[in-house]
Amino acid sequence: MSRNKNIFQKFLDEGKPVGEVTAVNRFILTLKGIQPCNVFSLILFEDGSKGFVQKINKDSTIVLHLGNKPPKVGTLGIVQHDRLLTKVGKGFIGRIISVTGEPLDGKGPILDFSSWNVFNNAPNINQRELLKDQVETGVTAVDSLFPIVKGQRMALLGDSKSGKSSLATQMIINQKNTNQIVVYCLIAKKKVDVDQIISRLSQNGGLDNSIIIVATLYDSLTINFLAPYVACSMAEYLWQEENEDVIIVYDDLSAHAQVHREISLLQGSSPGRDSYPGDTFYTHSRLLERAGKLNKNSKCLTAIAIVNVSNGDITAYLPTNIMSITDGQWILDMNLFKDGQRPALNIGLSVTRAGGLGHNSRQKKLAQETFKILADYQEAKEFSHFGNELSDQSKTALYIGDLILELLNQEPTKVFSLIEQQLMLNLIIDMKLTNKLNIIELKQKIKQYASKILAKDDFEVQFQNLRNDFIGLSPQKIGDKT
Numbered sequence: 001m002s003r004n005k006n007i008f009q010k011f012l013d014e015g016k017p018v019g020e021v022t023a024v025n026r027f028i029l030t031l032k033g034i035q036p037c038n039v040f041s042l043i044l045f046e047d048g049s050k051g052f053v054q055k056i057n058k059d060s061t062i063v064l065h066l067g068n069k070p071p072k073v074g075t076l077g078i079v080q081h082d083r084l085l086t087k088v089g090k091g092f093i094g095r096i097i098s099v100t101g102e103p104l105d106g107k108g109p110i111l112d113f114s115s116w117n118v119f120n121n122a123p124n125i126n127q128r129e130l131l132k133d134q135v136e137t138g139v140t141a142v143d144s145l146f147p148i149v150k151g152q153r154m155a156l157l158g159d160s161k162s163g164k165s166s167l168a169t170q171m172i173i174n175q176k177n178t179n180q181i182v183v184y185c186l187i188a189k190k191k192v193d194v195d196q197i198i199s200r201l202s203q204n205g206g207l208d209n210s211i212i213i214v215a216t217l218y219d220s221l222t223i224n225f226l227a228p229y230v231a232c233s234m235a236e237y238l239w240q241e242e243n244e245d246v247i248i249v250y251d252d253l254s255a256h257a258q259v260h261r262e263i264s265l266l267q268g269s270s271p272g273r274d275s276y277p278g279d280t281f282y283t284h285s286r287l288l289e290r291a292g293k294l295n296k297n298s299k300c301l302t303a304i305a306i307v308n309v310s311n312g313d314i315t316a317y318l319p320t321n322i323m324s325i326t327d328g329q330w331i332l333d334m335n336l337f338k339d340g341q342r343p344a345l346n347i348g349l350s351v352t353r354a355g356g357l358g359h360n361s362r363q364k365k366l367a368q369e370t371f372k373i374l375a376d377y378q379e380a381k382e383f384s385h386f387g388n389e390l391s392d393q394s395k396t397a398l399y400i401g402d403l404i405l406e407l408l409n410q411e412p413t414k415v416f417s418l419i420e421q422q423l424m425l426n427l428i429i430d431m432k433l434t435n436k437l438n439i440i441e442l443k444q445k446i447k448q449y450a451s452k453i454l455a456k457d458d459f460e461v462q463f464q465n466l467r468n469d470f471i472g473l474s475p476q477k478i479g480d481k482t
Helices: 002-014 140-145 164-177 191-203 221-240 253-266 280-288 317-325 334-338 361-384 392-408 418-429 439-450 458-470
Strands: 018-025 028-032 042-045 050-056 061-065 076-081 085-088 096-098 114-117 153-158 181-189 210-216 246-251 300-308 328-332
Touching (some): 085 221, 140 392, 140 418, 153 317, 164 181, 164 191, 164 246, 181 191, 191 210, 221 246, 221 253, 221 280, 221 300, 253 300, 280 300, 280 317, 300 317, 328 334, 392 439, 418 439, 418 458, 439 458
Parallel strands (some): 096 210
Antiparallel strands (some): 042 050, 042 076, 050 061
């Protein structure tokens, strides 16, 4: 703080705009006399604390304080920067940091960093390229049925404790097999949840090429409000200046929306639908639209927005807001979660509007056939409830559908490459009625077949080897799953 006080005196001597705190409402400060300044200007107070300009009125300026203890009425504030900046750089990779850029992992200070604007505008459309390359998440249900391409914005929706963070960490863990950097932003989280997520990532190599930005329930509302914008700036710098492909995960934007709502209501904003202020859509759209693919370096920033859906109501205000901004959504079903399906992906409601651009012809064919099998499975399952004798066709639909669902059921720390997924799906779809297949053994051994595929023509050879080894010598009766 003493260093900040010396800086305050230096700026004062330079003649920068100065104002006086005339009102304090928790972390919301009203200043007079600090003109001229810009919205999002960084303000330094004479007690050493900081804030940023949130609104400029005709005769006053509203500043959101960044500390836990706001300055008293009469305290002077001075414009330190005309923009709100954050620390960024490659030195943050592999680290766990606070929203202000301070390390939280006990690994020492981060000395190699630059500065970047927190509230940047999204790239113009003439600065962008069409998306085409698939993001490998390692999750069979996602990669095969609802893929995401680099540069896409995707929503991940689900009820509380339905596995949203588990699916996100699963995707992050798989990036150790790629060259993509992950920025994972935790917003208004309990410390026990933060520890659990970090432990899972650490144990499975997910921290090595990741930056974890943490804002807990114990941090101020201002810090939690800034968290996703700071994380986006961190990702944006690596994407635009360091020419890296980056994935950013916001966990979660429903908590951020609640913070934004509380800040707005404290300032007297009129509540709209579900008591959210009218600019909630703009607040998140200006954040998510910063993702995409640049034509200057052909690198991508991919955004995954996690949203908590209370009681599974995806038609509520916030879920529909986020879905209208993003290019698709993965929807997790609590009933499927309770039944033991991991991830509990609702295949009927989930959709990807751009992900298909990353699929090759084989993947597209496998996805189409898988959707058809699962549709037939649901139809046969409903018909079987009547207790009538099932036809061989219905028995086949139930048997193959069960195998597909067992294949899609994946442990949170287990990931599969795209080739491994294609081999396994192709094997099940290509099965005859008299075949038996052990899915557990298939998952355990699939890597040894996929590792031998080095060229396009190798796929068919290894698929035949896989088929011969697993189902070629195991005839059984139609519909027998034992």
